[in-house]
Amino acid sequence: MPKILKDACPTETALDLIGGKWKGMILFYLCSDTRRFNELMRLIPDITQRMLTKQLRDLEANGIVHREVYPQVPPKVEYSLTDLGNTLEPVVRALEKWGDRYLRAL
Amino acid sequence: MPKILKDACPTETALDLIGGKWKGMILFYLCSDTRRFNELMRLIPDITQRMLTKQLRDLEANGIVHREVYPQVPPKVEYSLTDLGNTLEPVVRALEKWGDRYLRAL
């Protein structure tokens, strides 16, 4: 007998929230530390300002990332994972582990 | 499609291979059993024939899914996970678990 996994919607939901070209990378770096905007720009090769802004806003809107603005000149904005965001760590690590294995096997 | 040779980030690579709107669902159902084309059509609400074909071809090209054609009339084609595809199960389960938790918390 096939072991039917319950409901498919959760998997799709998760991929909706962390999928796309850049969100995995962003989460990966936020997993280990709080980061500033330009710091993420440096860490993630080839991402544009527009895309980084957009992805961070998406993650913020979904309650995964917290955006802390320090009212000072020059501006300082720090991004970190929310409590919900932190629960993503096992997922990100599972993805990382599998991706690493896949790349090695090439 | 995935540009693996260009970027070697494991997390991004994994998301390239299993991301998108439908691949998660397809992998989810193939995790539990071998499936036929129309079976997947029934299991995955709203997917079109064109998209299912395309996603299966992508997964096949990346060595994640195996396509077995039975030369008979009417045609019979079975899709299953390869050995590599099976190593994705922990990832799919992690995604499912998190997505479920997320949906509950809404």
Next chain:
DNA sequence: CAGCATCCTTATAGATACTG
């Protein structure tokens, strides 16, 4: 420093009709 606005290109997805 950390962005927003505008314009543009490419990728992804859907509708419909048809076939071995």
Next chain:
DNA sequence: CAGTATCTATAAGGATGCTG
């Protein structure tokens, strides 16, 4: 049953210039 072939619509991503 398991697909192709077109055509169209929308979403994702990129280039560039400007700003509080």
